[in-house]
Amino acid sequence: MKSETAMQPSEAAIAPLASRSQWPSFGSLVRRPEMGSVIGLIAVFVFFSIFGGEDFLSVGGAASWLNVAAELGIIALPVGLLMIAGQLDLSVGSMVPASSMTVAIISGHFHAPIIVGVLASLGLGLVVGFVNGLLVIRTRVPSFVVTLATLFALAGLTLGLSIILTGSTSVALKSGPIAKLLLGDYIGGKFEVTLFWWIAIVAIVGYILNLSRYGNWILAVGGDSVSARNAGIPTDRLTIALYMGSGLCAAFVGLSQAILYNSAQVAAGQSFIFNSIIAVVVGGVLLTGGYGSVVGIVLGTVTFSVVNQGIFYTGFNANWASLIIGILLLLAVVMNNTFRNMALTYAARTKTRTRS
């Protein structure tokens, strides 16, 4: 930056530079898209620390919301990437049980090795994602409608095939110790192994969005897909890849649930549809695309989970949790909008101040 200024030693250019270097932390802090979710999380955490008391703050309390956060987070991250790219994916709500049933039917009902069931589940996730992506780019129907259709279609398919193949809507699955250890067990009796998978996926998605060039493509496609295509970005392939990512992650959660609980149900997982959207939006991702961050999605996920589980540590009826989440969602979005607008105007305002 310094050499840049030396090249064109104009007064107006140097002044704001100097002022910014004095306040780097404030400037960059306010500009963070996830400021709203940081405040939201702090508020929620303080609230439940007061009303939930020591139990909420204990290791067991932490485990209860972390476990929820891990499963939700694994789905919210790719759903968030899609939302930044301007697309929704509601079909995760059916992908989770479809994947649970796939692994349970193949490895439980038909006694195939667990690895076969796992790979088939993940493969199914990729296929469903591919179909979603292809439908979205080919039909040009809004992704809300397309994935609503695949949500129902996949739910029907799962139910129908389960009845035909097993005669039941719930199938038991016994998996060996290695599969348990890797995919569905409690560490220290409390923490699900999916926590580690969540951390790994945070790292991968963080790399994609913040560090790799694909992050730039995702932001650009969500910001203005026509301009992005004109700039030479393979928008269709990118969209398909992102849907395959969310299909894969939803499938992962489904199969790990089946392995953890030793059984699979046809009707599990619908809660992921809205919960993932809430986590992502609370995390500062713009519903219409073009803006968002991985840190924000993680914070939104944790905030949701803390409310969802924290309520059990208070004396309140658990039904109040939804009310809190509803209010939180509104507040977080309003705050995120405010901070986003500040990010747009922040630099300009400092300049006027320095000049006058």
Added chain:
Amino acid sequence: MTIPLLKLTGINKSFGPIDVLRDISLDVNRGEVLCLLGDNGAGKSTLIKILSGVHKATSGVMEMDGKPVSFDSPRDASDHGIATVHQFGGTFQLMSIGRSFFVGAEPTKRWGPLVIFDRKRANEIAVREMRQLGITRIDDGNRLVGGLSGGERQALAIARAVHFGASVLILDEPTAALGVKEAAHVLRIVLQARQKGIAVIFITHNVVHALTVGDHFAVPIRGSKAADFRKGEKSREEITDLMAGGEQMAELEAEIESYMTKHEGHPPRVGG
């Protein structure tokens, strides 16, 4: 005469039953500004979308340096050195200057085993290129594009095209939404690009802007080329008449004339 950098012969374009362009032939030369002047819906944007690989011509020949070319995608056109700043969009409101500048052509570096987007370099280059076009107020590539003024955004888009070594720079109404000062700045940038030997295609409704920078003018009317002339061959009034379709403008003038004689020399009140 040297071979024109870009030569169009008999270009037609229809969208289904609608003929939007009819038999357009044009030469675009290095170091010249070609102005496309024309009324709304004349087909200017459609023509440059063909040049930039967004649409394919229904028929006709496009040559670069005397060799026939055909663009399958915007990427294809930009690989041939044609950079376009489209009429709507082209910049990403909620992306940083550095990110927006390099969309689709990100600089990368190695970071351990990973290949990562070189944000620092992207920001530096973007800011430097904008400064070279005289936008000295911008010093931080992390600023969001949405916080820039209209002229600064145009400059960002033009700087991007110049940086990636465009030999043809197409600007679709870059001054349309700008105030006098910002428009003047964009015009200066256009002349700067011309000086570098870039062929500029400049679309505008504003005859004054066109006359300020243009070397060569073409006026499409309802999809056909109505006129093609060089600097100094036509006056401002003649060009205005041409754009409005000749007679209509004369009619309007006659109307105003008769109004003024009826109202003892008072021109009609505007917006009353």
